[in-house]
Amino acid sequence: MGGTLWVESVKAVPNLIVALITLILGWLVGNQLTARLDERKKRRELDLLALGVFYEIYGEFFAVWKMWSNAPKSLHEDDDFRRTLLDRSAETEGKLESMLVRLASERKLSDRDCTLLGCFRQAVQSLRESMREKTGLRSRVTWQGQQLVAISWYGSDAPPYLAFKALAAFAADLLSRSSDLDTKAETAYSSLRKITSSRLERTWLEEASKLLALEV
Structure with a gap:
């Protein structure tokens, strides 16, 4: 047994x-x-936080714009008032720059994505530049064959305003997607370089209008 x-x-x-x-x-x-x-799950939570920050940037841009545009003309010459708004505008741009670095490092961006993000960056900078020149919000750009013109943002059909709205919607949609886990450093550098290219400084309005098929 x-x-x-x-x-x-x-x-x-x-x-x-x-x-x-x-x-x-x-x-x-x-x-x-x-x-x-x-x-x-953690990355998704961070993505949603980043989207929330983007909404804050968008809201802050409009808040500063309205404070500047609705202020009496005499305040446009007041150094303290203008400096306060310039500081807030610069802070908003700083938050945007930080977000652009994150987008470049955590997403596989196409050339079109990079160009449109760069256009949005330039559009946001228009506010600080206008306040520095003590004028209403406008963008100094090449437009419809003209070498360099200053186009006002005022009016719902103003080309810069329409383009800014469309660019904001594009950026929000991009941020709402899940980030990539395997974005490489060299790819991130290349994307960030395209986004921050100075070539878009005067051409962002035409570039955005063309890539987003805007009727302006």
Whole structure:
């Protein structure tokens, strides 16, 4: 009887080994899946936070614009008032720059994406530049074959205003998507360089109108 029990025990060893290996593999795979899901969840939470920051930037831009445009003309010459708004505008641009770095480093951006983000960046800068020149919000750009013109943002059909709205919608949509886990440093550098290119300083309105098929 003892011999029979020994034989049966030996026969059971392979099955025990297989069961043990299966348990270990299941535990490892389960842990990996859990870790990956947790990472995606955290990244998604960060994506939503970034989208919230973008909305704050958008709101701050309009707040400063309205304060500047609705102020009596005499305040446009007041250094303290203008400096306060210039500081707020610069702070808004700083938040935007930080967000652009994040977008470049965490997403695989096409040339079109980079150009449109660069156009949005230039549009936002128009406010600070206008306040520095003590004028209403306008953009100094090349437009419809003209070398350099100053186009006002006032009016719902004003080309810069329409383009800014469309660019904001594009940026918000881009931020609402899930970020990529494997964006490489060299790719991020290339994207950021395109976004911050000075070539868009005077051409952003035409570029945005063309790429977004705006009727302006």
